[in-house]
Amino acid sequence: MKDDVYQHFKREEVPVIDAFFDRINQVQNEYRPILTEFLDPRMQYIAQSLVGQRDDVRVSFFGGYANAERKRALFYPEYFTPTEADFKVVPLEIGYPQKFSQLAHGQILGTFANAGLDRNVLGDIITDGQRWQILVNQDLAAYLVGQIDRVGKIKVRLQQLSLADLLTPQADDAELMVLNLSSSRLDSVIAGAYNISRKSAKDLIKEKRVHLNWMMVEKPDLEIGEHDILSVRRYGRIKVGPVLGITRKDKIRLEVSVVRKKKR
Structure with a gap:
């Protein structure tokens, strides 16, 4: 069963998937809620996907306020009704x-x-x-x-x-864009979002100026997926949306939300 699940996600996400399966099994065996630490949006998406339409285990997320990016996940049996306090x-x-x-x-x-x-x-x-x-x-x-x-x-x-x-956070000045890309590689997404060359995007990665889901990355060929968040120092942030389709020239149509660093 796990092999069927793995094929839908990135190779480097296998440890995350296994950890979530462990929590799901724990809920099934102990019949009690299990709380995770804070998850980025991509990890939340994975957790939700693994629970899917199960009847015996459910998952909810909370990060302190409605539009929080980073949230804790609570896996729980069907009898349980979570409250905000349960997320600690x-x-x-x-x-x-x-x-x-x-x-x-x-x-x-x-x-x-x-x-x-x-x-x-x-x-x-x-x-x-x-x-x-x-x-x-x-x-x-x-x-x-x-x-x-x-x-x-x-x-x-x-x-x-x-x-x-809790204070009301400042809203990001995000721009919704659709990129036509030859691939969903990290360097390709950065180049498309900020209208720079692939070489310039690779240089940013090499200079350790790029974070993927709050972790520094150094591989330009990493595959990027829906709900990933890229931070590019001195450029801004990219929230990755869904693939909208393929163009006639076999380009990937990728929806992204781009926040540009304000110049001082």
Whole structure:
């Protein structure tokens, strides 16, 4: 059965698929809900696909607010009705001297990574243009509040809040596009989205300026799939949508949502 499933996904996603199958089996055997850490949209798609139309196991996702990108998954038996509290997601407010300094998403993420934290215990980092919050695994919140007091050179103070105190994130200025590509390789998608040459796209990857689902990648020939998110330093972000078909010249018609880095 697993081999039938594997063929629908990328080779490098096999460990993720196996981990989800383990959780599904655990729900079936123990008849209780099983919670994951935070998943990127691609992993959420895989989890949902594996559960499919099963009657005995279901899956729900929550990341703190309706449009969260990174969400925790809860696999559960059919008798169970999940609530927000079951996902154990809390926001931390990042207090800092707003009059004298500015924070940035990359700075904040780097600070938490340097504290030895895996990305999967962290949800979205959100801002309303001044205030900043990060959504985290509730079990780690108290530890983080006591551990982190600087972002770069800026002195900060973390405070645990309730979801009722979550700020309204700034909306991305995303542009919906349809790309006609010779392949769905990483370098091809980047080149098409930002209207640059394949060589330039490969150089960006070689220079370690590209992240796929929040992980640095160095292989330009990686296959990109629906729900993948690409971050390209100094260019912006690409959210990958569905393949809409094939053109008469055998080009792949790929829908993407592109956020371009604002020039300062």
